[in-house]
Amino acid sequence: MKGCLLVLAAVLLALSCARLPKIVPVTxxxxxxxxxxxxxxxPAGEWQLLHSIEADLPGGRRSxxxxxxxxxxxxxxxxxxxxxxxxxxxxxxxxxQGLKVHRALSPFDSPGFAEGLMEDIxxxxxxxxxxxxxxxxxxxSTVCRYKNPDGGVVDIVxxxxxxxxxxxxxxxxxLIRIVRVPADARTRDGLPQTIxxxxxxxxxxxxxxxxxxxVPLDP
Amino acid sequence: xxxxxxxxxxxxxxxxAAAWLLTGWGSSWEELKSAAGSVTSxxxxxxxxxxxxxxxxxxxxxxxxxxxxxxxxxxxxxxxVRNILLMHxxxxxxxxxxxxxxxxxxxxxxxxxxxxxxxxxxxxxxxFDENPMFAANLEPGPKIVLTPKEKAxxxxxxxxxxxLSERPGxxxxxxxxxxxxxxxxxxxxxxxxxxxxDAALFRKMS
Numbered sequence: 001m002k003g004c005l006l007v008l009a010a011v012l013l014a015l016s017c018a019r020l021p022k023i024v025p026v027t028x029x030x031x032x033x034x035x036x037x038x039x040x041x042x043p044a045g046e047w048q049l050l051h052s053i054e055a056d057l058p059g060g061r062r063s064x065x066x067x068x069x070x071x072x073x074x075x076x077x078x079x080x081x082x083x084x085x086x087x088x089x090x091x092x093x094x095x096x097q098g099l100k101v102h103r104a105l106s107p108f109d110s111p112g113f114a115e116g117l118m119e120d121i122x123x124x125x126x127x128x129x130x131x132x133x134x135x136x137x138x139x140x141s142t143v144c145r146y147k148n149p150d151g152g153v154v155d156i157v158x159x160x161x162x163x164x165x166x167x168x169x170x171x172x173x174x175l176i177r178i179v180r181v182p183a184d185a186r187t188r189d190g191l192p193q194t195i196x197x198x199x200x201x202x203x204x205x206x207x208x209x210x211x212x213x214x215v216p217l218d219p
Numbered sequence: 220x221x222x223x224x225x226x227x228x229x230x231x232x233x234x235x236a237a238a239w240l241l242t243g244w245g246s247s248w249e250e251l252k253s254a255a256g257s258v259t260s261x262x263x264x265x266x267x268x269x270x271x272x273x274x275x276x277x278x279x280x281x282x283x284x285x286x287x288x289x290x291x292x293x294x295x296x297x298x299x300v301r302n303i304l305l306m307h308x309x310x311x312x313x314x315x316x317x318x319x320x321x322x323x324x325x326x327x328x329x330x331x332x333x334x335x336x337x338x339x340x341x342x343x344x345x346x347f348d349e350n351p352m353f354a355a356n357l358e359p360g361p362k363i364v365l366t367p368k369e370k371a372x373x374x375x376x377x378x379x380x381x382x383l384s385e386r387p388g389x390x391x392x393x394x395x396x397x398x399x400x401x402x403x404x405x406x407x408x409x410x411x412x413x414x415x416x417d418a419a420l421f422r423k424m425s
Binding site for chain 1: 267269271273274275276278280296299300302315317318322324374375397398401403
């Protein structure tokens with residue numbers, strides 16, 4: 001009986017894990033052409049962005065921090081700083097042809113934190129590289145699918161409700177990150193006012209990012 | 220030291236420095252200590268600037284604080300993210316504005332604030348030179364320079380400058396240096412000394 005329950009639990013767990021959905025090609029459309037809609041959810045140019053970040057962390061912990069991101073879409077580079085609400089820097093890292101950590105205080109100095117943070121930053125702010133396979137999902141959402149070098153996949157999904165999602169799947173096609181930008185939540189510059197990131201897996205967490213300040217840095 | 224503790228410490232340093240408003244300066248630790256005994260209550264507005272080399276413009280926060288001797292404190296940021304720190308009757312609470320309104324923060328950070336509260340008492344007593352965490356140096360200017368005693372702590376705070384005004388008792392600025400290219404500057408204004416403050420301000424978030 002106990003064995004049956006274990007098998008049942010395993011089956012239910014497997015069924016509950018979201019998997020990579022099939023794309024339905026759109027008749028007459030270029031299936032490999034990235035759509036403008038899929039690109040416009042990412043900031044273009046150079047920006048200094050300040051967000052408040054409400055973090056729901058493992059163990060029921062909850063924390064509110066501030067996140068500063070200085071990014072260039074052209075160079076695909078970013079400098080990302082996590083601060084306390086008082087402005088104390090607890091993490092300062094940079095990706096510019098490689099990862100460099102300038103400052104990391106406990107617990108932000110744990111192994112893999114910087115890499116994981118930068119992967120989240122990339123998913124939130126940068127359009128995936130490479131050609132896209134575009135089409136529709138079964139719920140009529142528009143989707144552009146990009147293959148990562150690590151074997152994973154990123155889907156950029158434009159829902160019919162007007163919200164946008166970036167969905168990251170690992171090489172086993174398990175959904176591990178969901179970035180959601182609600183509809184009608186944009187600044188004059190088209191930047192998302194609110195961004196939600198949900199991380200699935202062993203270290204699940206949720207971040208709600210609210211834009212406090214956006215400074216264009218383009219000359 | 221956790222990041223929360225560190226953040227709270229930074230906040231406390233600002234509070235402590237602000238509590239020196241209007242205490243009347245002296246030229247020695249003894250005179251500072253003596254002058255500090257005259258403070259029974261204090262309130263002021265503050266503007267905080269965060270400077271970093273990578274920033275095109277500093278990040279600006281603002282708020283207000285209230286202090287009642289011996290150890291009641293309300294430190295409130297009103298922008299850009301409202302959050303309130305309350306310390307009263309040996310209890311410390313913190314509330315942060317979230318999507319669901321002002322939310323009480325729980326966790327290790329509160330314990331850290333209890334520790335920091337002891338420092339407040341020390342500073343308000345003028346006992347800069349007895350602080351276990353910082354070595355204090357009184358310099359011409361006048362200026363007080365606080366340097367962490369522990370090497371591990373100096374990774375987080377390089378040093379703190381309290382720049383005193385020529386006007387006796389007024390502090391011009393508090394600058395907390397995290398590194399050579401990252402510092403936080405606090406400027407106080409509209410200070411009110413030794414006036415009655417509603418005790419509810421230290422007990423209730425709103």
